[in-house]
Amino acid sequence: MPLSLDLQSLRHAYAEGDLTPVQVIGLVYERIERYADPAVWIYLAPQAESLAQAQAVMEKGAAEQPLYGIPLAIKDNLDWAGVPTTAGCPAFAYVPEVSATVVAKLIAAGAIPIGKTNLDQFATGLVGTRSPYGVCRNPFDPDYIPGGSSSGSAVAVSAGLVSFSLGTDTAGSGRVPAAFNQIVGLKPTRGYLSTQGLVPAVRSLDCVAIFALTCADAQAVLDVAAGFDPLDPFSQTPHWQDLPPRVRVGVPPLAQLDFAGNGVAAHNYDRALQRLADLGCTLVTMDLEPFLAVGALLYEGAWLAARTAAVGDFLRQPQAGVDPVVRQIILAGQGISGVKVFQDMHHLASLKRQTEAQWEQMDLLALPTTGTIYRVAEVMANPVALNRNLGRYTNFVNLLDLCALAVPSGLQPNGLPTGMTLMAPAGRDRGLCAWGHRYQESLGGTLGATGIAYGGIHP
Known part of the structure; x- marks a missing residue:
């Protein structure tokens, strides 16, 4: 059976002396060469450099490094010292002198960065098709989109090329690709992971996301990466809050759900809810409408101007390699008035109060991550509307400062995965x-597209 790169399996192999980090990094590069999808990576570290890093990790020892010898991929809108940051746009590229805070923390903990991954340009999109570096192949079916904007980060984990990866999430970019690649995507509470060294999309909403093969792996990375950073004006000290032993899970009525005609996705969602009930959760009906109204503000309201503020000056100049859809979306915010900003801020406050009332009756909210998945050709023909459909269950999360965890929910007869997202209030x-x-223990299944059974990893 091929080696699984989940943390549990690697830690077991290291502890037993079956493998060393140098050997694992060699295996990783063999897999990358065999995988032969260059669109996953915008930058791939020379193998000799990664092997040298692995040797340095070994010399320091496992005791002081909680992520000892764990291979990592980094979305290319996060800084890695000495490596170009492009945000998916070659003309925008710069070489940072220092790494993003979260990247530096992971490297210090023993993780070994392998490369920087492809993305929807300027992290604008949920599709994974808006990059001059090409479209990453969905490892389950290359005719279908990989999801975005963190496309390469999700594919790298799903294909077994790295153990975990960093993405970012403003509107769902850390969750939609997880669903389409049968992996886990964690969108932490705003400010719990520093965004210092991140090319911004919407500064006040941006989050660094974690892609992993298992929920346990995502939490292990979270525990290392989280923490207050004085260099990030939106950073905060994590205040972790427990969930009750028996949780109430909010579920919207059928009339508020939209699967775009995908009956299998609807069926898998129902089965996932039943699985939660079998685990002891109480399913309660909630009203999704105020959440959806919040989501509409992200691309139809004042927050679009935040994208213009982030990179609008660059996009106003003639630049080669800029995706026309991305340019159109970002520059659409330049006409938003100050009056509109305050109107939408007040509207958000009103809607947030309505959602807070919902949380008095539930501890978790369980929704489909997306209603369906699209072919690459479909998205190319209708890029804005289909992208909007994919954000129905994701766009409101950051505006409401919820944390969210995307998990697999099963496979369709055509072999494509579906996903469910669990959400909770901050902390x-x-x-x-x-x-x-x-x-995930109850679901079983396989880890990403590796074909390795979840139950087959080491205890």
Whole structure:
């Protein structure tokens, strides 16, 4: 059986002396060469450099490094010292002198960065098709989109090329690709992971996301990466809050759900809810409408101007390699008035109060990650509307400062995966991971597209 790169399996192999980090990094590069999808990577570290890093990790020892010898991929809108950051746009590229805070923390903990991954340009999109570096192949079916904007980060984990990866999430970019690649995507509470060294999309909403094969792995990375950073004006000290032993899970009525005609995705969602009930959760009906109204503000309201503020000056100049859809979306915010900003801020406050009333009746919210998945050709023909459809269950999360965990929910007859997302109020990230772990243990299945059974990893 091929080696699984989940943390549990690698830690077991290291502890037993079966493998060393140098050997694992050699295996990783063999897999990358065999995988032969260059669109996953914007930058791949020379193998000799990664092997030298692995040797340095070994010399320091496992005791002081909680991520000892764990291979990592980094979305290319996060800085890695000495390596170009492109945000998916060659003309925008610069070479940072220091790594993003979260990248530096992971490397210090023994993780070994392998490369920087492809993305929807300027992290604008949920599709994975808006990059001059090409479209990453969905490892389950290359005719279908990999999801975005963190496309390469998700594919690298799903294909077994790295153990975990960093993405980012403003509107769902850390969750949609997880669903389409049958992996776990954790969108932490805003400010719990530093965004210093991140090319911004919407500064006040941006989160660094974690992609992993298991919920336990996602929590292990979270525990290392989280923490206050004085260099990030939106950073905060994590205040973890527990979930009750028996949780109430909010579920919207059928009339508020939209699967775009995908009956199998609807069926898998129902089965996932039943699995939660079998684990002891109480399913309660909730009203999704105020959440959806919040989501509409992200691309139809004042927050679009935040994207213009982030990179609008660059995009106003004639630049080669800029995706026309990305340019159109980002520059659409330049006409938003100050009056509109305050109107939408007040509207958000009103809607947030309505959602807070919902949380008095539930501890978790369980929704489909997306209603369906699209072919690459479909998205190319209708890029804005189909992208909007994919954000139905994701766009409101950051505006409401929820934490969210995308988990697999099963496979369709055509072999494509579907996903469910568990959400909770800020600070309950660890509780989400714990419930996600219980759910994933019950679900079983395979780890990403590796073909390795979840139950087949070492205890």
